[in-house]
Amino acid sequence: MFICVSTFYKVRINLLYKTIFFNVCDSAQLGDPCNIKSTQLALEGRGNRAPTNQDGARKLGTEMSQEREGKYGRELDVAVQAIQLACVLSQRVQERLLDNEEVAGSKNDESLVTVADWGVQAVVTWVLSQAFNEEEIPMVAEEDTRDLRGMEGMAMLRKVVHAVNECLMESSVMGIVPPRQPLGTIDVLKAINRGTTKGGPVGRHWVLDPIDGTLGFVRGDQYAIALAMVENGEVVLGVLGCPNLPLRSEWLNYHHRYYRVASKLFPPSPGVWHKGCVMSAQRAGQAWMQPMIFDGTTFRQSVAPQLVSVSGIVDPAQARFCEPVEKSNSSHSFTAGLADTLGLRKQPLRVYSMAKYAAVARGDAEIFMKFARAGYKEKIWDHAAGVLIVQEAGGVVTDAGGRPLDFSKGRRLEGLDRGIIACSGKKLHSKIIEAVDASWNSSTL
Numbered sequence: 001m002f003i004c005v006s007t008f009y010k011v012r013i014n015l016l017y018k019t020i021f022f023n024v025c026d027s028a029q030l031g032d033p034c035n036i037k038s039t040q041l042a043l044e045g046r047g048n049r050a051p052t053n054q055d056g057a058r059k060l061g062t063e064m065s066q067e068r069e070g071k072y073g074r075e076l077d078v079a080v081q082a083i084q085l086a087c088v089l090s091q092r093v094q095e096r097l098l099d100n101e102e103v104a105g106s107k108n109d110e111s112l113v114t115v116a117d118w119g120v121q122a123v124v125t126w127v128l129s130q131a132f133n134e135e136e137i138p139m140v141a142e143e144d145t146r147d148l149r150g151m152e153g154m155a156m157l158r159k160v161v162h163a164v165n166e167c168l169m170e171s172s173v174m175g176i177v178p179p180r181q182p183l184g185t186i187d188v189l190k191a192i193n194r195g196t197t198k199g200g201p202v203g204r205h206w207v208l209d210p211i212d213g214t215l216g217f218v219r220g221d222q223y224a225i226a227l228a229m230v231e232n233g234e235v236v237l238g239v240l241g242c243p244n245l246p247l248r249s250e251w252l253n254y255h256h257r258y259y260r261v262a263s264k265l266f267p268p269s270p271g272v273w274h275k276g277c278v279m280s281a282q283r284a285g286q287a288w289m290q291p292m293i294f295d296g297t298t299f300r301q302s303v304a305p306q307l308v309s310v311s312g313i314v315d316p317a318q319a320r321f322c323e324p325v326e327k328s329n330s331s332h333s334f335t336a337g338l339a340d341t342l343g344l345r346k347q348p349l350r351v352y353s354m355a356k357y358a359a360v361a362r363g364d365a366e367i368f369m370k371f372a373r374a375g376y377k378e379k380i381w382d383h384a385a386g387v388l389i390v391q392e393a394g395g396v397v398t399d400a401g402g403r404p405l406d407f408s409k410g411r412r413l414e415g416l417d418r419g420i421i422a423c424s425g426k427k428l429h430s431k432i433i434e435a436v437d438a439s440w441n442s443s444t445l
């Protein structure tokens, strides 16, 4: 028993050191790979190293100029600013959780919740309310204020109000005019309650998941802040804040705590990009990634967005698929069977949250599959932003019957056929659909 445990840790420590060593060697090659300038050169394919498929976003390139154009350009500008600001709040709360200065709570339905879930919802809706008229910002969002009521909710509410004001006071860093005076408790509750809209097929509404992957968030791992806009039942704009998504895609193989240890042992130089990005897209446009540079717990400077696109790999043997971390959210045994049938040889990438969509959109993985237990109804906020970003990066997203996801039916994705498949291209996508059909009847889902 002792030998088994010690071998297990030896292997893990070895792996960690190998990766650190690999990173350090690579740093030497690139000068400083995390340096904004060399990273941008590399992103543009002008660095001193040929970009490879393993480089994920690094192989991609055009830099976006100033403000976004297109039909939803202004909305997208505001949405990106709101998400960038929200990432400041969420990163700060995650650090506090990891330092045990903060604890997660649970809602009435027993799901996990933190100061950041409510805080981000308040910050994002407040930013939108400063930029648009009341009638332009109906919102379908995950959180409401029920669990903040009464004596039990009071302590949490106080922390939420504090976190929101602490964050809004810094909003000028993101080009957002801060409030003249701190928001009161009622203002914060009102902002959160904007998220109770029903959605549906008519008109425009925003869709927000303030902290997607709360479990990953609490564990110090990947999570996402997801904002989308739906117009007449179609997602037309999507923004994903992924503050822990590493620059180097191979780091997605590890729990983020290894990454934290490694960056403590070998701290990246100040002002350099090593993790965190905001991805964004508008319909019939392109998909963009804006690196985030934190100094401690706040943004230091903003870096120009870069165009991203999906991987060009079509051979299943070379392709990597990602899926939810938790077996209870998606059947790992069913996807393992599919992987076998399809000839996917690489280990699945298990990543919390919509960071999985981000991974497919920027070429870290070719496939994202999710097969929830029968009877589970997917929520629109868990998918809207990610689906559009993958599509605009050149990918395909459908249910397992090959039909587009339907965002026009309110707060839930009604009529979903079996599961969700997001893919870098049509060829891989149709192979997966065929494999699902072939194995569905013998599955226990």
Ligand SMILES: Nc1ncnc2c1ncn2[C@@H]1O[C@H](COP(=O)(O)OS(=O)(=O)O)[C@@H](OP(=O)(O)O)[C@H]1O
Pocket (backbone or CB within 6 Å): 111, 209, 211, 212, 213, 214, 215, 216, 323, 324, 325, 326, 327, 328, 329, 330, 351, 352, 353, 354, 370, 372, 373, 376, 382
């Ligand atoms: N099958 C099923 N049952 C219950 N809840 C589910 C399921 N699938 C997804 N979810 C909700 O979606 C969020 C995270 O899902 P992921 O797909 O990223 O899974 S995982 O965290 O990687 O395991 C997470 O929600 P939030 O973190 O609150 O946004 C989960 O509660």
Ligand SMILES: [Mg+2]
Pocket (backbone or CB within 6 Å): 209, 211, 212, 213, 381, 382
């Ligand atoms: Mg979610």
